Amino acid sequence: EGVWPNEFAFPCVLTSVANTGALGVARSVHASAIKHLGKLDVYIGNSLVICYARCGSLEDSVLVFASMEQKNVVSWNALICGYAQNGRGEEALAAHKRMIATGLKANNVTLLGLLFGCNHAGLVDGGYSLFKTAQREQPDTLKPEHYACVVDLFSRAKRFDEAKRFLEDLPFEPGLGFWKSMIGGCLIHWNKDLAESVAKRIHALDPEDTSSYILLSNVYFSVGNWESASMIRRHIKEKGLKRITGCSWIDVQDKAHVFVNGDSRHPQSDEIYKVLEVCLDNDEDEHCLAV
Numbered sequence: 001e002g003v004w005p006n007e008f009a010f011p012c013v014l015t016s017v018a019n020t021g022a023l024g025v026a027r028s029v030h031a032s033a034i035k036h037l038g039k040l041d042v043y044i045g046n047s048l049v050i051c052y053a054r055c056g057s058l059e060d061s062v063l064v065f066a067s068m069e070q071k072n073v074v075s076w077n078a079l080i081c082g083y084a085q086n087g088r089g090e091e092a093l094a095a096h097k098r099m100i101a102t103g104l105k106a107n108n109v110t111l112l113g114l115l116f117g118c119n120h121a122g123l124v125d126g127g128y129s130l131f132k133t134a135q136r137e138q139p140d141t142l143k144p145e146h147y148a149c150v151v152d153l154f155s156r157a158k159r160f161d162e163a164k165r166f167l168e169d170l171p172f173e174p175g176l177g178f179w180k181s182m183i184g185g186c187l188i189h190w191n192k193d194l195a196e197s198v199a200k201r202i203h204a205l206d207p208e209d210t211s212s213y214i215l216l217s218n219v220y221f222s223v224g225n226w227e228s229a230s231m232i233r234r235h236i237k238e239k240g241l242k243r244i245t246g247c248s249w250i251d252v253q254d255k256a257h258v259f260v261n262g263d264s265r266h267p268q269s270d271e272i273y274k275v276l277e278v279c280l281d282n283d284e285d286e287h288c289l290a291v
Contacts, residue, residue, distance in 0.1 A: 004036055007044060014047040023055040030064075042070045046078050053082025073104050081113035089121025106134075108141040115149035124157045144172065151178050155185025160194060176202055176209060183215045187222060195219040210241040 005013070010033045017026045026048075033044055040048075045068040052061035061082045068075060076099040083092035096106065096114055111134050118127030131150050134141055147170060154163035163182055167174055179202045186195035195216055202212040213232050220229035 005032070007037060007041055010037075010044050011047040014044075014051040018047075018051040018054040021055050023052075023057050026051045026055050026057075027060075042068065042072060042075065045070075046072075046074050049075065049078040049082060053078070053085055056086070058082060058086045058088065071102075073099075073107060073110070076102075076104060077107070077109045077113060080110060080117070084113045084117030084120070087120050089117035089119075089123050089126075092117035093123070093126065106138075106141075108143055108146070111141060111146055112143075112149065115146060115153065119149060119153045119156060122157065124153055124159065127153050144175070147174075148177050148181055152181040152184065155182045156188060158185065158189045160185065160191065176205055176212070179205075180212060180215060183212065183219065187215060187219050190219070190223050192219055192223050192225065208239070208241055210236060213241070 010029065013029055014026065017029055029051075030048055033040055033048075037044070045064060048064045049061050049068075052058070052064060061079070065071070065075065065079050076095065080092045080095050080099070083089070083095060092114055096110065099106065099110070111130065114130050115127050118124070118130070128150060131142075131146065134146070147166075150166055151163050151174075154160070154166065160182070163185070167178060167182075170178075179198050182198050183195050183202075186192070186198070199212055199216045202209055206212075213236050217229040217232040220226070220232070
């Protein structure tokens, strides 16, 4: 229609692309922005850093960040969160140090990204130290999600006693997400007894929380308690509890392929299920898969 995109359009487009994880599309939008605008402002730069990281190309994300003439706290947060989302906790911490050296002050998003990065990189003490520093120096920046990250941090590291003490000392009543984080740790470390105890707390708060039933059944699967796992699945079905359908996608030759749990609409679904059967046959002697 003869209307050219401006500097306000590209951040919106990049946000949508980031949600799909389509790396090829992200690169096309990036090229289009350069073509139509020439020099990119900090807002488009920030959107590109976020988009590339969420599309799985941390290299492109870092290159865009390095090329930006102007950087603000959002720019640094985008870089830190990008490292965190891609399992690069050490790099996230290093970026934080560089950010502080520029004179910028960390905010609640910065801390959340750092905690997430430490969580998935197994940097338990480093993450908890960051939380305690923020608690002492910037208490107003702390939100419930930061506390939930600490619970997840301890639970993933099998430090359940510390997670429980932390929950007991919370300045507010923990919500469902806090307890689910602990069950998630139980799933990783096959702690059936604690998972059952925590699930009771969750069901007391919300008897219809489907995800907690699924988590508990997965714990049972992980320890080989098939009967209990099946009983929970039957309970979900009999009660008519709604499940969020599992969905994922991959980018192959610049085309996004979407996969939905139990779906057979993909044009290559027959081949996909055959490969899955082979994987399951090869795996069943060594692992039990929680589905």
